[in-house]
Amino acid sequence: MIDSLRGGLIVSCQAYPGEPLRDPRAMSLIAMSAAAGGAAGIRAQGIEDITLIRQLVALPLIGLLKVGDGDVFITPTLAHAIAVAEAGADIVAIDGTRRDRPDGLTLAETIRAIHETTGALVMADAGSLEDGLSAQDAGADIVGTTLSGYTGARPRTIGPDLELISEMAAALSVPVFAEGRIRTPAQASEALDRGAYAVVVGTAITHPTSITSWYVDALRRELVPTEPA
Numbered sequence: 645m646i647d648s649l650r651g652g653l654i655v656s657c658q659a660y661p662g663e664p665l666r667d668p669r670a671m672s673l674i675a676m677s678a679a680a681g682g683a684a685g686i687r688a689q690g691i692e693d694i695t696l697i698r699q700l701v702a703l704p705l706i707g708l709l710k711v712g713d714g715d716v717f718i719t720p721t722l723a724h725a726i727a728v729a730e731a732g733a734d735i736v737a738i739d740g741t742r743r744d745r746p747d748g749l750t751l752a753e754t755i756r757a758i759h760e761t762t763g764a765l766v767m768a769d770a771g772s773l774e775d776g777l778s779a780q781d782a783g784a785d786i787v788g789t790t791l792s793g794y795t796g797a798r799p800r801t802i803g804p805d806l807e808l809i810s811e812m813a814a815a816l817s818v819p820v821f822a823e824g825r826i827r828t829p830a831q832a833s834e835a836l837d838r839g840a841y842a843v844v845v846g847t848a849i850t851h852p853t854s855i856t857s858w859y860v861d862a863l864r865r866e867l868v869p870t871e872p873a
């Protein structure tokens with residue numbers, strides 16, 4: 645199944661609490677649109693979204709749950725991970741950093757239990773090369789650059805953290821998925837050039853509020869007086 649993602653685009657379909665598109669039907673329509681456009685896979689957040697997208701889209705599905713506002717918020721516990729797999733995700737994305745997990749399990753214990761209990765694959769969302777290496781040691785099937793710029797370990801670059809993508813791809817033997825702040829097709833292509841196995845894009849495809857604000861910001865002009873005041 646991972647093989648079908650090689651060199652492909654995975655579209656992350658997520659809306660945030662309180663947003664107009666925060667609705668499983670809306671996210672599933674976006675996921676269907678991504679499939680029609682040639683996506684190789686879908687990434688989705690929330691049990692209802694994962695359940696509905698599983699029914700409507702026949703592509704590999706990476707599922708996650710965002711929980712709370714602590715440091716470890718991407719599928720933080722084993723119980724969350726099992727719920728994501730049971731909702732239909734082929735791959736469960738979990739926090740793959742070296743930080744303490746809220747249920748007290750290690751990353752290795754968590755991954756082992758997900759494999760044994762569900763048969764789903766595990767994508768470890770990492771924030772640094774050191775995270776990626778330890779996630780690989782812990783048994784992750786896939787490591788993502790997802791959390792680069794969000795853990796304090798690396799600066800939050802304006803675009804993708806291309807340096808980390810190169811470093812991880814060179815150092816790891818498991819597939820590295822480039823994810824995080826990929827805004828253009830050229831950046832997605834460069835991620836593959838740097839050794840990424842697949843590329844995950846969310847905001848730039850599926851988050852109209854952000855996309856609109858990029859255009860609005862670009863059009864904003866300071867009012868320059870034509871006559872001296």
Ligand SMILES: CC(=O)N[C@H](C=O)[C@@H](O)[C@H](O)[C@H](O)COP(=O)(O)O
Nearest residue numbers: 656790794824825826845846847848
């Ligand atoms: C850090 C974090 O919470 N990342 C989340 C992980 O699922 C999502 O909010 C991102 O949209 C996703 O990683 C895709 O990245 P981008 O939207 O930049 O293409």
